[in-house]
Amino acid sequence: MTHAVVLGASMGGLLAARALVGVYDRVTVVDRDPLPEDVGHRRGVPQARHFHTILVRGLRAMEEMFPGLTAELVADGGIPVGFTVDSRFVLAGHRMVRVDTGASDLQATRPMLEGAIRARLAKLPGVRLVPDHDVTGPVFEGGRVTGVEVSRDGVAEVLRADLVVDAMGRTGRARSWLAAEGLPTPAEDRIDVNMVYASRLVRPTTPFPDKLVLVGPVPGRPTGFAFAAQEHGRWMVTQVGMAGDHPPTDESGFLAFLKRSAPPDVYDAVAASEPLTEIRAHRFPASLRRRYERLRGFPPGLLVFGDAMCSFNPIYGQGMTVAALESEALRRCLRDGDGDLARRFFREAARIIDPVWQLNALGDLALPEIPGHRSPSTKALNRYVARLQRVAAHDPVAATAFIRTIGLLQPPTSILRPNVLARVVVGGLRRE
């Protein structure tokens, strides 16, 4: 009987486990939290109290893994939102023209999404969810990982496994395990965004015309927000502030902060709405990428997955989508057996992460407030993107190219295709 143990039962762990079902006879998913039957919050995923968009690219991948998931989420109140048909995007200060870009998301609270996936995973053959168990360390034997030590109420136990997957989030346990064994550790790339999220759920008192309003930061004002319809008539108000310009969590401070970036109709709708939860903050100091794909001598029997490998700036809303794409990649790698699995998987994952990381870095470094080296090509690209965003305020082709790219439906290079480039040059000149 082959056995895989996934550490962490958040979106990364659940999606990693899905890839392992049917390949390993048993798949055990361990988390230190109790895993609620309903759609409750839990300590290990504090970000769940903030806006979580699932991009259509990620949703499609999840639908392949769990057929019927999308219909179930919609039946439970999840809201499909077309970008920018029934949503308003204000990026770099420009309101994107309304056009059917083919990009979209599904809007539901994070506990609802995670709960639906967890319930479906738990029903698959060979899967066992093990809540309330703290992972305390790996078992190394003969140069490979052969299991993991877990503990509950101070009682330790070893789970033997042919494969152990670290999906315990951005703190990076696997990295310290390697260091403790005297093995090489991955280099870490980071972008210090010094960001805080502050969010609450509200119920608007009058119907609001868009299902999503997204306002991004601009140079000189590194703040923004999302006002997003969620299941059962609730709306999420999420504010973000980067580079130390952080949203407060008191009532009047929260609204005053919103006034800096919100169009008047959004501000009025939020101010008049009925608060349903407290305002909660979440600190996100830096985007982190651990370069496992560059390591030599990674121990067999271990993989790293999801935020443990790369934790993206969440304002771009891509972490869960990337985890779904990593799950597809893991499944593909396992078709060729588990020989040299880590090297093959990390290489595949890097191909997924590279363009997303670069795109996000470009967005972050467009803000002079964010520290970091800007190469001449970064500066040139950012001048181009600024112009593209300006043109996208009136040009459907430019808007479609940009929105589909940030929605991960096409590679970043597609914003440089001749038809887009021509419009950026001509449209940009017209408005200068």
Ligand SMILES: Cc1cc2nc3c(=O)[nH]c(=O)nc-3n(C[C@H](O)[C@H](O)[C@H](O)COP(=O)(O)OP(=O)(O)OC[C@H]3O[C@@H](n4cnc5c(N)ncnc54)[C@H](O)[C@@H]3O)c2cc1C
């Ligand atoms: C504020 C914020 C907003 C975000 N918004 C979006 C968004 O809009 N769209 C999007 O796609 N992504 C978003 N993300 C990213 C998304 O939350 C993650 O990419 C996603 O949850 C996958 O992460 P993960 O499962 O790898 O790690 P995590 O979600 O961090 O989960 C780690 C899990 O490991 C468990 N764990 C930790 N330590 C132990 C231990 N010692 N023993 C046992 N269990 C342990 C925890 O309980 C938890 O369940 C956002 C992130 C943040 C911070």
